[in-house]
Structures are given as C-alpha cells and as structure tokens.
Amino acid sequence: MTAPHQSLPLGSLALIALFVAAAAGAFAYTAGWFSPQRLTPGKLVDAFAPPTGVALGHRRNHAKGICFTGVFEANGAGSELSRAAVFARGQYPVLGRFNLGTADANAADATVRVRGLGLRITTPDGQEWRSATINAPVFPVSTPVTFYELLHASGSKDPNAVATFAAAHPEFAPFGDWAKNGTWTGSYAEEHYNSLNSFVFVDGSGAEHVVRWSLLPAAQPVAVSTDELAKRGPNFLEQEIAQRVAGAPQRWTMVVTVANPGDPTADPTKAWPTDRRSIEVGTLVAQQVQAEPDGPCRDINFDPTVLPSGMRTSDDPFPAARSAAYAKSYDLRTAEAKDYPRTTPGAKP
C-alpha cells in the first residue's frame, strides 16, 4: 500500500492528467462548447425568450399557471400494462398545475392557443410519476432541433417566418390545422390533455408496451369564440377554475393507448390510428386550487422523465431534451425568486 507522503510515480500522474483532460473534454462537449451549431439546453431555453423580455422567476415556457391538489383514483386496469404502483387500484395524492403555453407570465388568456397540465402522482412506495401534457392532439415538430428552429421562426421579425417554416416542414400541418380550426373552450376543466410523447410501460412479466396517454374531461367541452373569451378578461381561466373546483371537484379519465408494431413512436407530430387499444386506467380529481406565488406547484419541475419503476422513456427523442431544458429553466427561475415575490412574506410551501 502506498504511504500518504510517498510521491506518485510519473506514469500515474500522466494517467490522472489524461483522465481529468478526458472528463473536462466530455463536459465541454456535453455543454456544446466545441461546436457552436450544437443544440444545448441553454440555447433551447433562451429561444423561448419573448420580445418583452424574460419573466424573471417564472418558468421559461408555460410561464402562466395555477396550482391544484387532488388525487388519482386508479381502477386497477393499468396493471395489465405496467407494474408501477400508481396503477394498482387505490387513491394516490396529486400535485398539479394548469398552465398556458407561453413565455409571457402576463399573457391574456384568450391569446394563448396551447393549454397544459403538469402532474405529479406519488405512491406509498416513495415513487413518483411526473408528466406535462397539452391540449393539442399532436406536436408541431418531429425533433427537438426542429422545435428550436420553430422557436426562432416564431420570434423572428419577419412576419412570414412561421409560414416559411411550415412550408418547409409538412409535418407541421396537423398541428397548424388544430391551432387554426380546433375548438377553444372557456375552462381548463373542459380540455383534453395529451402526453404526445411515447413512453414504455413494463408489466409484471417484464413485457414492454409503447404507450401514449390522455386525460379526457368529465366536463362537457363548450366551444367559445376567442372574441368572446377576450371579453372575459385577461385571467379568466384562473378565476374560472378556482370557482369551479370550489363548487365541485373536477375529473378527467386517464386513457392509455398502446402502439401497434410499426406505429411512429418517435414522432409526436404523428397521431396513431384511432383503432389502437385504449385502456381507461383511472380518474384524476382536482380538489383544491391555489394561486401560484405561494402554491405547492411553484417550485416543482414537472420533468417527464421522472418515472416510477414500471415505466421508461422510449425511442421518442423529446423527453430527454425536455428534461434537460426543464432543469435549466428550473435552475434559472429558482435563483430569481426575489423577482417573483411570494404574497405571504416568508411563505414556503
């Protein structure tokens, strides 16, 4: 054994130096320092910045939102697809966030097309299922790099930039059609929320199933024009959901859809054929709404790769890119807490 005061032979020092250089090189590569073209989480997050400036202390996307708590009532049927405890018949606590797909924390509700739902479901075995789903039936782009290009087009001063992007990317068309012609509703409670990304569920026998899932509202969606919604005020969605949940818990059925072999599991612009096997696995119940500044969803990252045992990511490239971008956004916003003051001084949920 080498005594602590003995000097290391030259060969060992060279080996250590080589190891440190390799580690630093790998780190620099991961951070994108060697190639300015390489997409990094920082570049992705910066690309959301609105012309009005970043909303300090807030999420870099889906910046406007409201917290809720409730339960997920599993009916037991999901255990056929995944051994995750969350599908065993029972009730599990939920922390959630209704939100708008915008980087502007003060956007008027009637101006934002995409509405989202962040969820964390906790089970007694100490595991968590985090997810962030949206009301669009498909995503606008097929890869994280193309998403970055779309963000640039959206932020461009050229009024035709998005049209030019869409013309060059035919895969954008189904999302574009929904954005233009899909129904607008007057409530977060009336929206469908879709995972869009695919994941792998692993059942008790070890068999794997590639799935997507949706939350279908118990409330009947009522179509409302954007002109009518604009008259309801800039924050009508938050006011409406707070009142609605205070009156009665709001429910969504969680439906898991299983891919057939050959279905496009790595491309969220492509819906799967409607005849795919779908299983109702339980009900999400929103029981209490809380404003975000002091609420329990403020300082959580609904990272879609935080999955319980019995679920994993698939060949879909988005969840890994999302995880890295959400972590970057989380680090930035939590370090800016003073720019987003709590309403009760000293409150820490």
Ligand code: HEM
């Ligand atoms: C590469 C693609 C994507 C990027 C770069 C991205 C980026 C972001 C960022 C930076 C946040 C804020 C995270 C935080 O501070 O906690 C966010 C939130 C969110 N994203 Fe994404 N996103 C992507 C794809 C998606 C997809 C495919 C969906 C839905 C299927 C989605 C739904 C949401 C929702 C619902 C939230 C709000 C979650 C919350 O309440 O905290 N995103 N996204």
